[in-house]
Structure formats: C-alpha cells, structure tokens
Amino acid sequence: MTQKTARSKKPSSKVAPSSRATNVSTSGFLRVSHSRTHSRSINASMSRRSFSLAGDGRVLEKAPMQPARATVKVFDENGTDVTPQPLYRPDPAAVPPRQSKILMAQDVSGATFSDFFSSAFHTTYASFGGPFTRSLFESSIVSKSSQSTMESLNEEIEEPSSKREGIISLSDVQVRREEVKEPTTEDVLNKKVDIHLTETETLCLLDIPATSVSVESEEAEIVKQRNAAYTELCKNRMGNDKYVERAMQTFNGAPKAKEVQTKSITKVDAAITATNWDIYDTLSGTGVEGVVREPPETEESNLLDIMSNHSQESSRNLERSMSFLSHTPSSSSSRTEMEVFLVPVEDAPAPEVILYSEKFQQDLLVMEKVVLQNIFQPKLAAYRQLPILKDPDSTQKPKDTGKTEKQIQKTEDIPSSPALEPLWSFTCELTVGRNVSSMTWNKMNPDLLAVGYGHFDFEDQKSGLVCCWSLKNLKWPDRIFHCESAVTALDFSGHNGCLLAVGMHNGSIATYNVQSKEKTPITDSSEYPHKHTGPVWQVKWVSQERAHSEEEKGEALVSVSADGRICKWVLKKDLDCVDLMKLKRTKSERTRRQLGERERRSELVIWREVPGLCFDFHPEDSNIYLTGTEEGFIHKCSCSYNEQYLETYKEHKGPVYQITWSPFSPDVFLSCSSDWTIQLWRQDLLEPVLVFTSPCMAVFDVAWSPKWATVFGVVTEKRLEIWDLGASILDPTIVQDARPGVKLTSLQFASESDCILLGDSDGQVGVYQLNLNLGEGTQVNKTENTQMKCYT
C-alpha cells in the first residue's frame, strides 16, 4: 500500500511518458495488457479483472503496480509471483475464451461474453500505472471509465461513460487477461457460453486517445498545468544537470547470405475430359472408382509415368472413369495430389480367367446367335412373315441373282398355289440318326421348341434325348437333356413355362427345368412304385379348373401309357399319381357277333387293360377327355368317373395314334389310326362325320392348324399331307413326300407363324412354310358347312 501510495505520488507528468512508453505501439489500439494476478487484494498489482467488470469496482479501485518500473516484481497475497508480463500479446483472439472463464469465475452477473470481448478492446485503466497512480478519484474515474467502455453492460456504467472520454490519454493501459489460475471445473467447461459477436461502438474499438482536451472540461486545468509543467521542463532541460543526453547504439547482427537450393520444380500440365458418364460414375460411387493411386515409381518419374500410364490406360480401359484433376503438381506433392479415379489396375485378368468365365460363355452364345441370324436372315424372316432384307452389298454372281430374281418375279405374278416351302431344319450331330418322337412348343416362349428323340419300337433302343431348340440358334440346341430311355412324349407346362415333362419308353416320367443349366430332372418317377409299366405314349399338363381343394388348382400332369392306365400325377412332396382311368378291354357287340365262338374262347386275355395311346382334354371343359386305345376305340371319359366311359366311339380298326380336338369348333375332333384313316368326329355323334383315307399307310400323327379352322395336317410314314376341308374333302391340298429313306414321324404346327414342323426318323425337324392363300381368321363356318355337307 505504501509502495503504491508512494508511487501514486509520483508526478503525474511522468505518467504520460511512462504510460506512453508502455503503450507506445498501442495508441489507438486497445489491448489488454497482460496480467497474471488474480488476487483481490488491495495490494495486488494487476488484477485481471480490474479493467472490466462492472461489478468489480472493488478491483478497479485497487491501485495496481506500475510495470513501467520493469524490474519490479509483484506478488500477490498468496506470494505467487505475478509480475506482469510484457504488453504485447500476439493473439488477442485467444483472449476471449479466457475472459469468459474469468467472467464466470468471477460470477459477475449480467456480463456477457461479448462484453468481455469488447472490453478487451477498451482502454482499461487498470494496472499499470499511470492512471492509478493518481488519486483514488482518478482510479475510480478510470475504473469507471473502464466500466464505461463496456456500455452494454450495466446501467451503472452508463452514466459516467460520457464523462470519461476526456481522460483517455492516460488511460490506454491495457490489461491483458491471461490464464485464469482458477481451476476450471467441469461445469465451467461445460457451461454453455453464448458468444455474441456484435459490433460495438466505434468509439470503443478505435479509441484514439485524444491529445487535446477541451478547455471547458474538468481536466482542462490539470492538463493545462501539466502542459505548462512540461514546457518548463523542456526549457529546463537545456542546461540542466538532471538531464543527460545519452545515445544508444544497437548492434546489428552481421548479415550473412544464405543460399538454399531446391530441386527444380517440374511442372506438368495435365488435362482431362470429364465426360457425362464419368461424372455419373463418380457420383454414384460405382465400384469402378479406385483409391488414390499409389504411383509405384520414384517421385521424379512419378508424374510423367503416371501420365503416360493413364493415357495408355485411358485408351485401354473400358469402364474406367478417368477424372484427373488438372493440376501442376510439384514433385513432392505429386502423390497426394494425384486423385485419379481409376480402377486400381494391378493386372488385367489373366486370359484363362477371361476365357472360361461364365460371362464369356454367354457372350459366345449370343454371338453365335447373331452370326446365325446373319446367315439365316431370309429364312427367319419368312418364318416370322417379315420382309426378307436384300443384302445391297452382296457379291453374288450375277447369274444367280438373275435367276433368283426371276423366280421371285414368277412367284409374285402368279397367284401361288398352295405350297410348302422348306425353310430350314433343326438338326445337329447329336440328333442324327435318332427318331423324332415328339415335339412341343413352349407355352410361354413361342420361340422355344422341345423335341424328343426316341425309337418307338421295342428293339433298337438307344438312350433318349431331349433337345430344346430356339429359333435364334438353328444349328445347336439351347438345352440338351440325356435320358436313360427313349423319349416318347413331351409337354411344356402352361403355368410354369420352364417345366418340361418327359415321358419315356420305360414308363418313367421326368420333369425338367429348362431354365437352369442342369442336366438332371427335377422329378423322376422311375423309382415310384406306381409308375407306368409300359411306354408312356402321351403326357400333357392339364390345368385344373374344377378342383376339389385349393391344392389341386394349378396344373396336373396326365399321362397315358401302354399299361392301360391314365394317371394324373401330382407333385406334392413326392410325385403322386392317381389313376384317372383304367382302360379296360371292351369288346363291342358287333365284334362279338362277328367273331363268334372262336373268339370267345380265346378271350383269355393276358391282361385286362388295353394300352392307351393318346388322349386329349377338351379345350373348354377340362373334365372331359378323349382317349384312344390300341383296340381302335376312342373313349370319352370324365375325370369324375374313373370306372366307366362316358362314350365310346368305335370306328377305327387299328390302334388310334392321335386324337385332337379342334381349336375352333368345340365339338369336333380328329383321330388318326394305323388303319390308314383319319376320322373327323363330332362329340355327340357316334359315327364319324368324315373319313379321310391316305393311301395304304398308317397315319402317325394328325394336327389341326391353329390358324385356319379347316386345315389340318397329317403325317403318314412317307408323306405329309395338308388337308383343307374348305377346298376339298377328298384329297389333301398339299402333299409332300419325305426324303428317301426317311420316315416321317411327327407333326407340329407353329402357333405364331404359318409354318409346320416335321420330324422324321433321322433326327431332323424340318420347318416348312405353309402357303395356302387362305384368309385370316377362323373359318368355323366353313367347318360347319362341310359337316353339313357330309350329312347331306
């Protein structure tokens, strides 16, 4: 205290220079001078709080030490050395947080952080000296003025603020707040601090202490006195012993030139083209993008190599997005700046890996189809009834082109007679020599055809084969299934387009899934105890409309075989079959009468069942079906009765090979048998409506055309006949002979085209285009008419 008071008595004239000395570079700039004291003791030199707080007048009234007397050490009441540190602190921005702590620690109500902040820039009159060495009044003034600078704070400050502007010249001592020694508690740290950055009044921020004072102000007197004293001093200084001039010299260090050499900074220009898809790929983050690529080479060669690599790769890479950033990397930073989005290419996959990958195989198949499409374009176009594209660049010999053109002209001029035009044939080395036993189109994909190969005769049994041919690949089947026994019947499921049911000569039925590449059947009835014991002559998927229970809705597989049973197979957990009908031998009255005694005696039949050869479900009523037997009878049966036939049509004298309902007339069906006849029946008549005979040959297959109501095709051993009932009921419209040495075995119409498929015993399925020159649309009326004609 005494010290302080002593100091306080120092001439105020000294205050100015000293204070100015301390604040030499700070005029106009309000800074907080550093203080480390925290004590509240009156003796305390600087208290940090001294300058700011509104409520802390107590502090401010303490007379702080004069740091101008630099060697003075300041101790607070606790004995800690709190000597003020030099004024300049480079980072006033760092002060605010500490100030906040101080604020909180001091628990000043109402003071916000912003006030602190602004206060940092206020002239604070605390501490050092000048102002506080004055009277208490001054200090209080100062304190108040410091308070005043925080205008926003308290009302108390408000009043004196206006007065304080005058004193400013001495009062730009800055007190700097430094680290609060107060332990920062968790709460203090976690307390939410509101930081409001506001602009304070310019006056506060830019507080250039006035060097002049108004004459009318209160301090005017004092200032005048001081000024007078100063002038006197100056005058006295001249010859005064008290003042000695002294010069100082600072030593400048000897300069030394220092050279530094760096490697030459290689600059490389890089450019990219960011394409649309490039950007898309990057944004969508496809797996194509790579990591920052680590250039393997050394730094110098880094860039150039990478550039060259990239340019190479850019020309090679297919899907790699190459987003270089255009940059001029220095050698050292080349790695980090190289943000190249590439697939991190270590090596392209090895050739073997490529060649044997799944994708490659698929591509090969597609390519094969494309190549074949090129070759067979005319044929396929004819099949699909598209115009045939003429190849404008074909380098055919003019002779040939002339001929073909003439031919085309001829056909165009003359209304062409019904003709069968061969398009192509499905055959490959696998199928050569095998007998085509059945064909069926896929219900879902009309381009897919399944062909079963197997011999009918008991001798000469090879293993069976099923090939799924696609129209897109005419030279090689899409799927090949090898079966243990000859295939005799095929059908594609209607509900599930990839299920193929295969009936075989040994009585077993297998189902395949043609979608998968597996070669094994899904189900196989060969182990089943109730399987057929004779060759399965026909299988069909029948959709069950009237079902007993919900489970049975869907499709059931019905098969007829030589053991005389018509079975319905249901795939529950296992294959399960239900006998729909047992075909029993019946002897018609007529035959009995004819045969007479002898026959009756030899009625010892080996078995009571008669082999069923074919069946067909009614197109509209799935409960009714027809079945043809080896006896030559056609039985109309119902699913509901499995003991009795509804009706029997007895006309054929030989085994009935095929029965088909007409797709256009619901009551009409055709049957063909080995007695050289084809018979057209109506459901309600027990006599055939029409009988067509073929010359001396068993008729193996008959099929209605799906397009024309009066057209059906007939296959005998040596001929294909197309009958058009509208044209003639006595003769076939088109007759096509088989190739020599080959027997024709099966027939199938194409549903979406005018073509016929003809299977023969050499493993070929020939596709022929049917040109009948008939109009579109059903010709049901014509059928009716022909029928009426027959009756009359």
Add this chain to the structure above:
Amino acid sequence: MAEVEETLKRIQSQKGVQGIIIINAEGIPIKSTLDNSSTVQYAGLLHQLVMKTRSTVRDLDPQNDLTFLRVRSKKNEIMIAPDKDYFLIVIQNPSD
C-alpha cells in the same frame, strides 16, 4: 471349359465366318483365328472404336451401357460383344 471351346468351334464353322478375335481389356489379343498382323490391327482399331462407342452411349444416358456393336460394311460384318474384361470380335461375310 469344354463348352467354351465347343461354342468357339461352332461359331468358327458357321457359314461366312472369317475370324474370331478375343482381346483383353487392354487391347491385347488373347485368342485369334486370324493371322498375327491382322489380329493386331483389328485389336487396336476396334478397341478404340468400342471405347468411343461406349463413351457415346454413356454420355447420352449415364445409366445406359453398351452391350453389342455391329459394324456392317460392304465386304463383311464385324460383330463385337464388349465386356469389362474382354472384347469378343467376330468377322463374318454372310453372303459368302
């Protein structure tokens, strides 16, 4: 494995097929039925073509991608099936 060989043979045996070239992603021929110089020439040129085509297709719609490319010329047709790791090229002269 054998299937691949079989299919390749079948394609090669079709009418008018002049050659089959398989090149990897970098443009290096892996397998070819043509002579070396032609192979290298085809490989280099077609590689660039496919890159350009693919870039075009994707520029128009980044979600799209190139699946097949056919170049019909006076004398023959070049069919290219591009993939991430390889190109499959078949040269055919269908009117042969």
